């Protein structure tokens with residue numbers, strides 16, 4: 001379980017928060033990413049978004065191996081920029097069967113093929129929260145990259161948002177961050 005805690009304290013300074021689609025969440029100045037209990041940081045929290053890392057649903061063996069071969073790890077010292085993008089998909093998406101979702105996600109929208117172009121510059125971790133009680137999103141997506149890859153990341157999100165997959169996104173917040181290291185990183 002991973003908690004993203006927005007408030008007056010955190011290792012990441014929030015540079016921009018943009019409601020791309022649907023209801024916004026309160027604007028805060030800092031974010032902390034915590035595994036397990038949020039403990040001592042709780043009093044400074046304005047909101048907490050929780051998600052779990054999980055098994056892959058869509059990637060084929062071949063895609064999975066390619067991702068593993070190319071991806072970078074989180075916490076790289078030069079990757080001082082990050083994005084937290086919570087996403088909720090529509091009822092229409094969840095009513096599709098798995099093979100229909102895979103066809104939209106990859107065969108037609110090329111999510112993995114596009115994403116692979118940005119590895120290892122962008123390191124990523126996907127968190128699921130649709131099954132967690134009280135959570136407002138289906139996914140919390142987290143990305144880390146160096147300042148020189150800010151423009152590339154911008155191009156990546158623009159490409160993904162123009163896909164058929166994204167027509168099923170009914171809520172999305174784009175939160176951009178810079179690491180300042182006030183608290184321990186992870």
Ligand code: HEM
Nearest residue numbers: 055056057058059085087112115116118122124139141157
């Ligand atoms: C850095 C390049 C990226 C790569 C390599 C990548 C790769 C992937 C892969 C492999 C999955 C599917 C995992 C599975 O099999 O279940 C996935 C899911 C997802 N990604 Fe990306 N991605 C990238 C960038 C992004 C960006 C920038 C966003 C948000 C703007 C995003 C949002 C999502 C969401 C919401 C899902 C869950 C989709 C679902 O299960 O319906 N990804 N990504």
